[in-house]
Amino acid sequence: WMLPDHPAERIAGLASQLTRLWHDSDGRRVPRPDAKPTIVELHKRGYTLGIIANAISTTEIPDWLKDDGLTEYFKAVILSSEFGRRKPDPYIFLEAASAAGTRPAVCAYVGDNPTRDVQGARQAGFGMVLILQADAPSTGELLDARQRPDGFLHSCSELLDLFPPVAK
Numbered sequence: 001w002m003l004p005d006h007p008a009e010r011i012a013g014l015a016s017q018l019t020r021l022w023h024d025s026d027g028r029r030v031p032r033p034d035a036k037p038t039i040v041e042l043h044k045r046g047y048t049l050g051i052i053a054n055a056i057s058t059t060e061i062p063d064w065l066k067d068d069g070l071t072e073y074f075k076a077v078i079l080s081s082e083f084g085r086r087k088p089d090p091y092i093f094l095e096a097a098s099a100a101g102t103r104p105a106v107c108a109y110v111g112d113n114p115t116r117d118v119q120g121a122r123q124a125g126f127g128m129v130l131i132l133q134a135d136a137p138s139t140g141e142l143l144d145a146r147q148r149p150d151g152f153l154h155s156c157s158e159l160l161d162l163f164p165p166v167a168k
Helices: 008-012 015-026 035-044 060-067 090-100 114-123 156-162
Strands: 049-053 074-079 108-111 128-132 151-153
Touching: 035 049, 035 156, 049 060, 049 090, 060 074, 074 090, 090 114, 108 114, 114 128, 128 156, 151 156
Parallel strands: 049 074, 108 128, 128 151
Antiparallel strands: none
């Protein structure tokens, strides 16, 4: 739809690459400064980490992980562009739990969008759902029950207070 004057069959094979180039030119990626140290520490503490992303490209997330030196810390990376379903569909969450080799009930999901993330994780049976937002609503603001997480985080490093080292 972005290149309507070009034959669809010619564009189809390039769609993922073109979308990635367009998205990269937008310049919206701003990594949280505490993300990498938090990921590394959670991994050291014995947690299995995964990513579920509504992605328009099959390369964007893997490239970011590689560029940031984080690929080795994630056992499961499930992209909607490959899996064929998008959040809040619970099946993408179930696929991530399966790829991580664990049951949904023992999974904690950290997202940034109550509408997509909480509903899907809850329907998939995830044990905990957290929303990471710099401007998290105050406790007085009530979200629809389907969008209400177990808690709000203002920074990635707050996860370290919630997840102690795994007992072996």
